[in-house]
Amino acid sequence: MIAILHPQIETYLEQLTPQSTAVLREMEARADTEDFPIVGPLVGRLLAVLANASRARKIFELGSGFGYSGLWFASALPASGSITLTDTSSERAQQAHSYFARARQERKLKFLVGDGLKLLEEAQGPWDIIFVDMDKKRYPEAFELSLRKLRVGGLLIADNVLWFGKVIEETADAETFSIKRFGRLLYSTPTVASSIIPLRDGVSISVKLA
Numbered sequence: 001m002i003a004i005l006h007p008q009i010e011t012y013l014e015q016l017t018p019q020s021t022a023v024l025r026e027m028e029a030r031a032d033t034e035d036f037p038i039v040g041p042l043v044g045r046l047l048a049v050l051a052n053a054s055r056a057r058k059i060f061e062l063g064s065g066f067g068y069s070g071l072w073f074a075s076a077l078p079a080s081g082s083i084t085l086t087d088t089s090s091e092r093a094q095q096a097h098s099y100f101a102r103a104r105q106e107r108k109l110k111f112l113v114g115d116g117l118k119l120l121e122e123a124q125g126p127w128d129i130i131f132v133d134m135d136k137k138r139y140p141e142a143f144e145l146s147l148r149k150l151r152v153g154g155l156l157i158a159d160n161v162l163w164f165g166k167v168i169e170e171t172a173d174a175e176t177f178s179i180k181r182f183g184r185l186l187y188s189t190p191t192v193a194s195s196i197i198p199l200r201d202g203v204s205i206s207v208k209l210a
Contacts, residue, residue, distance in 0.1 A: 002165025004198050013042055020044070021075075023103040027068045036065060039133070039159055043200050044072035047131070047157065050205065051076035054155055056128035059083040062116040062142055063134030067096030067109075069159075073131070074105040082108050084123065086116040117145055126151035132158040136175040139182035147191065150208045156192065158182070162202025 020028065020041050031038040039047070051059065051073050057080065059073050064085035074083050085096060093111040100106040112119045116134050130146040132139060139158065146156045161167075161183060166176040186194035186204055194206040 004162050004165060004201060017041060017045060021103065023099055024071060027066065027099060031068065038065060038068040040200055043159065043203055044069060046199065046203065048072045048076040050155060050157065051129060054128060057081045058127050059129040059131065060120060060123060060127045061085045061131045061133070062120060063087065064096065066092045067099050069131060069133065070096065071099060071103055071105060074100065074108045077108055082110060084110045084112060086112045086114070086119050088114065117141060120145055120149055125149040127154060129155045129157060133160065136160060136163065137178045139178050140185060143182055143185050147208060152208055152210060154208050156206040156208065158204045160201045161196055161204040162198060164201060
């Protein structure tokens with residue numbers, strides 16, 4: 001496994017960045033205790049910046065866990081904004097509702113339990129931002145569906161697109177193969193403009209052009 005960002009640079013950024021809110025810090029501690037993957041505060045702040053910059057009002061997440069990245073997004077939404085989170089666990093949905101309520105963001109939240117891609121297919125769009133952080137083998141499928149559901153000018157954001165550095169290996173397991181295919185789609189699809197930021201495990205940002 002390869003460190004995507006030099007550890008000293010990551011430490012510098014963490015020291016430079018203002019401390020997360022109390023609720024977010026509690027969620028970070030929970031993720032650490034339970035060894036549950038979250039985007040972390042550096043990427044979380046990036047998500048909030050992107051939501052602010054794009055003036056997003058309507059966000060959909062594919063794979064939300066107990067709502068950590070969703071709460072970062074919600075913090076950047078206007079009072080009338082909404083975010084739809086998805087996960088296969090009703091327990092994590094309950095946890096997310098609790099965290100959002102304590103952060104006074106619950107009125108922006110809708111949490112759907114089930115298969116994220118099926119839920120997105122059924123959901124009424126278009127969306128300003130779609131965030132992909134689900135089963136890595138389904139990233140290419142998520143790319144195709146998300147483009148249909150985004151508004152023109154909307155953002156498709158995905159986490160783990162460098163996949164612990166496995167993307168540079170010649171042989172690939174099913175997850176790595178799908179992540180690499182997703183990366184090729186980002187740069188070969190003419191209706192999006194994309195960039196990958198080597199922060200944490202790699203974050204891709206794509207703007208739908210048409």
